Amino acid sequence: MQRFGFTRSANRADHLLLTPDTFVRAPLPGMNNATAIIHVAPAVGAAFTQYTAEFEPGGALGPAEDQRFVYVLEGELSVGEQTLSVGDYAYLPACDAAPVTAQIKARAAVIEKPYQELPGKTGPAMFTGRECAIASKPLLDDAAIEVRCLLPDDFAFDFAVNTMTYQPGATLPMVEIHVMEHGLVMLAGGGIYRLSDDWYPVTEGDFIWMAPYCPQWFGALGKVPAKYLIYKDWNRHPQES
Numbered sequence: 398m399q400r401f402g403f404t405r406s407a408n409r410a411d412h413l414l415l416t417p418d419t420f421v422r423a424p425l426p427g428m429n430n431a432t433a434i435i436h437v438a439p440a441v442g443a444a445f446t447q448y449t450a451e452f453e454p455g456g457a458l459g460p461a462e463d464q465r466f467v468y469v470l471e472g473e474l475s476v477g478e479q480t481l482s483v484g485d486y487a488y489l490p491a492c493d494a495a496p497v498t499a500q501i502k503a504r505a506a507v508i509e510k511p512y513q514e515l516p517g518k519t520g521p522a523m524f525t526g527r528e529c530a531i532a533s534k535p536l537l538d539d540a541a542i543e544v545r546c547l548l549p550d551d552f553a554f555d556f557a558v559n560t561m562t563y564q565p566g567a568t569l570p571m572v573e574i575h576v577m578e579h580g581l582v583m584l585a586g587g588g589i590y591r592l593s594d595d596w597y598p599v600t601e602g603d604f605i606w607m608a609p610y611c612p613q614w615f616g617a618l619g620k621v622p623a624k625y626l627i628y629k630d631w632n633r634h635p636q637e638s
Contacts, residue, residue: 427459452499472503586623
């Protein structure tokens with residue numbers, strides 16, 4: 398039964414929850430046989446843009462003036478000379494000319510952000526990686542929560558992207574309140590997310606944006622692990638943002 402006028406999506410001053418029933422698709426300039434679901438952008442106060450790119454066979458992203466991170470959600474993508482499968486990813490510095498194309502139908506999470514230079518540091522070069530090749534680490538010694546850091550631990554990077562996997566019943570050990578903002582895609586499973594003073598059921602396919610200092614907490618529910626991909630700004634002094 399359809400519940401007319403109902404959605405789990407929510408728009409608050411310090412957070413967004415966007416569920417697939419409210420997604421709007423539109424191509425971005427330079428896209429070919431592809432479209433974008435723009436989840437968050439500077440229009441809402443974010444310092445980055447994140448979207449899901451949906452590719453038809455032969456599809457391609459347009460060029461980006463900002464640095465770009467691409468994580469494959471479905472199908473395969475070619476980034477430059479590299480072929481990426483589900484769980485693979487690529488980092489491209491600002492104005493990198495490497496094409497991002499699909500030979501088959503595919504989906505990818507895309508993050509774009511103006512690069513903040515750091516005196517004495519050269520910006521990162523393009524590279525690709527594979528999530529399954531990254532060793533997982535427990536969060537604060539809790540083996541029920543696995544963290545994989547997809548970008549190198551290097552101050553050349555001004556943001557971080559991680560995956561976090563929760564066994565059923567696992568929870569963050571505290572309510573976090575911090576200066577970093579987040580973009581989060583639920584990859585599998587589900588649970589309950591506290592955002593500010595609101596509590597939301599979340600599941601695979603949902604997107605969350607958390608502004609700086611938004612109170613946040615997550616607990617995994619169900620019979621399968623919950624997993625998400627999460628972005629945060631990182632490695633820069635707040636006065637330099």
